[in-house]
Amino acid sequence: MRLLRAELNRVRMRRITWLTALALLLALAGLSLIGWQLMQPPTSEQVAEGERYYQESLGYWEESREQIIAECVEFEGLSEEECAAQYELGRPTPDMYVPTPADFSQAAGIALTASSYLLGFGALLVAASSIGAETSTGALGSWLTFVPRRVPVYLAKLVAVVLWVLVAAAALQALLVTAHLLLARAVGAAVVGPQDVWATAARSLLVVLALTVVGFTVACLGRHTIAALGAVLGYGFLAVVRLALGGYGWVQQLTPWLPEANLEAVLRDGYDYYVTEQRTTAEGIEYVYHEAHLGLAHGLAYWAVLLAVLVGVSLLVFRRRDVT
Amino acid sequence: MTVTPRPRRALEEDGPAVVVQGLRKTYRTRRGIQVAVAGLDMRVPRGGVHGFLGPNGAGKTTTIRMLLGLVRPDRGTATVFGHEVPRQLPQVVHRIGAIVEQPRFFPAFTGRQNLSLLAQGIGLPPSRVDAVLEEVGLAGRSRDRFRSYSLGMKQRLAVAATLLKSPDLLIFDEPTNGLDPAGIHEVRATMRDLADRGRTVLVSSHLLGEVQQVADTVSIVGRGRLLAEGTVRDLLRGAGRGVLRVGVGEPARAAELLRSRGQQVETTADGALLVRAGEHGALPAAEVTRVLAEAGLWLHELTPVQSDLESYFLEVTAQDHLGSAQHEPPGARRADAGEVRR
Numbered sequence: 224m225r226l227l228r229a230e231l232n233r234v235r236m237r238r239i240t241w242l243t244a245l246a247l248l249l250a251l252a253g254l255s256l257i258g259w260q261l262m263q264p265p266t267s268e269q270v271a272e273g274e275r276y277y278q279e280s281l282g283y284w285e286e287s288r289e290q291i292i293a294e295c296v297e298f299e300g301l302s303e304e305e306c307a308a309q310y311e312l313g314r315p316t317p318d319m320y321v322p323t324p325a326d327f328s329q330a331a332g333i334a335l336t337a338s339s340y341l342l343g344f345g346a347l348l349v350a351a352s353s354i355g356a357e358t359s360t361g362a363l364g365s366w367l368t369f370v371p372r373r374v375p376v377y378l379a380k381l382v383a384v385v386l387w388v389l390v391a392a393a394a395l396q397a398l399l400v401t402a403h404l405l406l407a408r409a410v411g412a413a414v415v416g417p418q419d420v421w422a423t424a425a426r427s428l429l430v431v432l433a434l435t436v437v438g439f440t441v442a443c444l445g446r447h448t449i450a451a452l453g454a455v456l457g458y459g460f461l462a463v464v465r466l467a468l469g470g471y472g473w474v475q476q477l478t479p480w481l482p483e484a485n486l487e488a489v490l491r492d493g494y495d496y497y498v499t500e501q502r503t504t505a506e507g508i509e510y511v512y513h514e515a516h517l518g519l520a521h522g523l524a525y526w527a528v529l530l531a532v533l534v535g536v537s538l539l540v541f542r543r544r545d546v547t
Numbered sequence: 548m549t550v551t552p553r554p555r556r557a558l559e560e561d562g563p564a565v566v567v568q569g570l571r572k573t574y575r576t577r578r579g580i581q582v583a584v585a586g587l588d589m590r591v592p593r594g595g596v597h598g599f600l601g602p603n604g605a606g607k608t609t610t611i612r613m614l615l616g617l618v619r620p621d622r623g624t625a626t627v628f629g630h631e632v633p634r635q636l637p638q639v640v641h642r643i644g645a646i647v648e649q650p651r652f653f654p655a656f657t658g659r660q661n662l663s664l665l666a667q668g669i670g671l672p673p674s675r676v677d678a679v680l681e682e683v684g685l686a687g688r689s690r691d692r693f694r695s696y697s698l699g700m701k702q703r704l705a706v707a708a709t710l711l712k713s714p715d716l717l718i719f720d721e722p723t724n725g726l727d728p729a730g731i732h733e734v735r736a737t738m739r740d741l742a743d744r745g746r747t748v749l750v751s752s753h754l755l756g757e758v759q760q761v762a763d764t765v766s767i768v769g770r771g772r773l774l775a776e777g778t779v780r781d782l783l784r785g786a787g788r789g790v791l792r793v794g795v796g797e798p799a800r801a802a803e804l805l806r807s808r809g810q811q812v813e814t815t816a817d818g819a820l821l822v823r824a825g826e827h828g829a830l831p832a833a834e835v836t837r838v839l840a841e842a843g844l845w846l847h848e849l850t851p852v853q854s855d856l857e858s859y860f861l862e863v864t865a866q867d868h869l870g871s872a873q874h875e876p877p878g879a880r881r882a883d884a885g886e887v888r889r
Contacts, residue, residue: 229667233653236660361651362661364617365708368645370668371616371636546617 226375230383239352243345244391250341251395254334255402261325261333262403262412273321280315327407328416331400332423338399339427339490346388346431347438347451353384354439355448364546373542377443381534385435392431396424422492429523430490436530440537458482472499479517482529488522562629564716564747565591565614570623571771572609583609585771586623591749591764596742598762598779599751600856602864606771607751608648611720615645627716641669644709645718650701654694658685658704661693666711679707699730706737717741719750723757735761759856767863774863783854791832793820793839794848801844805830808838819848 234240265273288310295306325333357363357380370376400420407414442451462483468474475498478484488494494517502509567589574581584606591597601607612618614625616633625632630639652661662676680686683703688696696704702722709717719738723731738748739761752758758765759779767775775782792815795801802812802820809825822835830838832849839846 225670226668229664232667233664236656236664238655356653360654361649362653364647365651365705366665366668367617368615368643368647369640369665369712371633371640543619545612545619547612 226370226379227383230379231387234349234353234383234387237349237353237356240349240387240391243349244395247341247345247395248398251334251338251399251402254337255399255406258325258330258334258403259406259410261330262327262407262410264324264410264412265322270321274317277315277317277320280320284313284315324410324412326413326415327403328414328419330407330412331403331420334399334403335396335420335423335427336490338396339430342392342395342427342431343434344455346392346435347455348448349388350384350435350438351442351451352448354380355442355446355451358443358446359448367546374538377538377541381436381439384439385432388435389428389432392428393424396427400424423490426490426492426519429526430486433486433489433526433530436533440530440533443537443541470499472501475499478515479521480525482526484517485522485525488517488519489526492519493517494522562593563590564593564597565589565625565627565749567610567614567625568623570610570613570625571621572606572613572618573621582771584613584620587768587771588773589766589768589776591747591766593747594742594745595763596738596748596750596761598758598765598856599749599768600753600755600758600765600860601751601768601774603753605768607768608720609771610768611645611647611718611749611751614718615643615647616640617647641712642715643718644712644714644716645720646702646705646709646722647718647720649724650705650708652693652701652704652708655692657690657692658696658700658707659689661704662689662708662711665708669712671711675711679710682710683707698725699727699733702726702730702734706734714746716747716749719748721752722750723752723754731757755857755860756855765856767860769864775859779856782859783856790852790854791822791835792848792850792852793822793835793846794818795820795839795844795846797844800842801839804838804842804844805835821852 292303292306292310295301295309296303299306301309357366367373367376404414406412438451441454442448445451445454465474465477465481475496478496478498484494484496496515496517498513498515500511500513502511567587570584570587571582572584574583587606587610589599589610591599599607599610609618613620614627614632616636619633627636627639628642630636632639652658656664659676659680662680663673666673666676677686680689683706685700685703685707688700693701693704717738719734722734722738726734735757738750742748742761742763750758750762762779764778765776765782766773793801793805798814798818798820802814805812805820805822806825808830809827810830811823811825813821813823815821823829832851836846836849
């Protein structure tokens with residue numbers, strides 16, 4: 224407890240902790256502004272304009288009906304009934320053109336989901352710098368001459384930064400939800416589904432926890448804050464490469480083992496993706512799209528294992544490493 | 548800087564403060580295996596100031612890091628107050644205060660914040676922080692950031708950190724590096740003060756004049772091995788024994804005469820002769836006087852040469868080829884140097 228108290232104080236004393244919290248507070252204020260706009264009822268001009276676009280679109284849709292169904296029959300080889308049913312699916316509706324205000328649950332859900340990665344990156348930065356700065360300045364050596372038991376030292380540092388970050392993230396999310404609630408009442412938006420909002424907030428905290436541990440362990444292994452940030456950037460580059468190769472089936476099949484996909488599964492209570500299958504038929508090559516789903520449980524299990532490995536390896540290294 | 552006296556548990560116990568036996572540490576580098584410490588043996592007696600001397604790269608800092616559990620030895624043992632380190636370090640760490648190389652604290656924290664964290668980590672009350680800051684004369688600047696301190700102030704903060712625990716053993720690694728003469732004097736006085744109050748001070752340095760002024764005993768290391776060990780007085784007595792500085796009117800003739808009596812003679816820049824014992828032993832000063840007088844050579848100076856730690860150090864390290872770290876090619880057999888205790 225003594226060590227944990229000291230480490231909690233150390234995190235509290237660090238300027239980066241408060242600067243990050245301030246930056247996140249500003250970012251969340253921006254998200255609240257977006258939420259406020261989403262919950263605003265449309266103005267009479269917007270309604271009139273939307274109604275006009277809707278009528279124009281509906282007129283065009285009705286005029287084009289016969290021509291498009293004929294083209295469908297000719298080029299796609301379907302029956303007229305099938306083509307008509309398909310065409311019917313594209314009928315314009317008023318909500319496509321007249322803005323519908325989001326309710327509290329939708330707006331807060333969007334804000335919480337968007338805030339998760341902001342909070343997560345802030346948490347990663349705070350966690351990485353807490354151990355990275357201590358190692359790179361050599362202050363860790365001074366600390367170990369006072370408290371040489373390395374396992375408790377490591378655990379106290381990790382637990383302290385996790386506690387700090389989770390409490391701060393929970394407080395910021397509570398502020399965000401409260402701000403949305405007040406804004407919803409101010410603009411007269413419907414306040415429905417608050418339990419969904421709390422569930423999203425809880426899952427968002429899991430994302431923050433995961434990125435905190437990643438930041439801490441990678442900086443511990445790399446002995447510097449930059450190591451953790453570099454690892455994140457490096458991974459980001461790989462993710463871009465993966466996106467560029469996203470059309471290949473084998474790349475899509477990697478999805479269940481990707482950290483970001485599993486993080487999305489945790490954050491959004493499941494993650495849907497497509498796997499393309501290439502088939503050779505008598506008519507030529509055919510592509511079939513299969514929808515696949517990563518469940519919350521898969522995401523949680525994946526991240527539990529990944530974090531356990533990261534903590535285990537970094538603890539082992541921290542325990543054995545020469546401090547010079 | 549003054550130090551608060553406290554009951555000395557150290558004096559009630561037997562045995563040396565630090566015993567190092569066959570300690571070895573190697574690092575892998577691109578050039579092969581670098582031997583930082585090559586089977587070092589050393590004893591630091593309890594109480595007093597013990598100088599840990601050696602050229603840069605001789606393995607002093609690595610040895611200190613091994614004593615503090617910061618670096619793991621490949622082989623050998625080290626004990627501090629009878630406790631084997633690093634295994635039993637937690638049982639004895641509260642009795643050790645150390646500054647390794649430069650003082651290292653969080654640059655953005657104030658001096659007080661840095662010490663408060665250390666105090667909190669070992670369960671000391673905040674009043675202890677105030678006390679040590681007062682002791683080292685930093686109370687007035689304790690709320691300034693560490694990065695704004697001068698080197699001397701940083702060093703004083705590090706000394707304050709070591710005093711937090713009221714340790715029985717203080718380890719200072721090159722404590723006067725970068726300090727001005729006043730700072731050097733201050734650190735020297737602090738070390739002496741601590742030792743006079745019954746604490747053991749182990750100070751590593753390559754500034755031998757500094758160490759000679761304050762140390763009671765020394766260990767001299769080169770290339771990671773012990774080259775000499777003992778009290779400063781004994782080492783210097785051995786080093787300077789039998790050397791005479793002779794001033795005479797005809798130095799060339801006098802030198803020839805003394806060489807014919809089996810002495811080693813060299814001429815200094817100012818024309819005086821340094822006469823050392825030859826194969827058949829040293830001529831006493833009276834005999835030198837008589838031999839030269841019988842040849843009609845009259846002395847105007849006859850002085851026994853007092854050696855200092857620096858010349859002694861240069862002598863023993865020169866014999867060891869002034870070694871710094873050694874390298875072994877990858878895959879080479881690791882051969883420890885034997886003990887070279889003089």
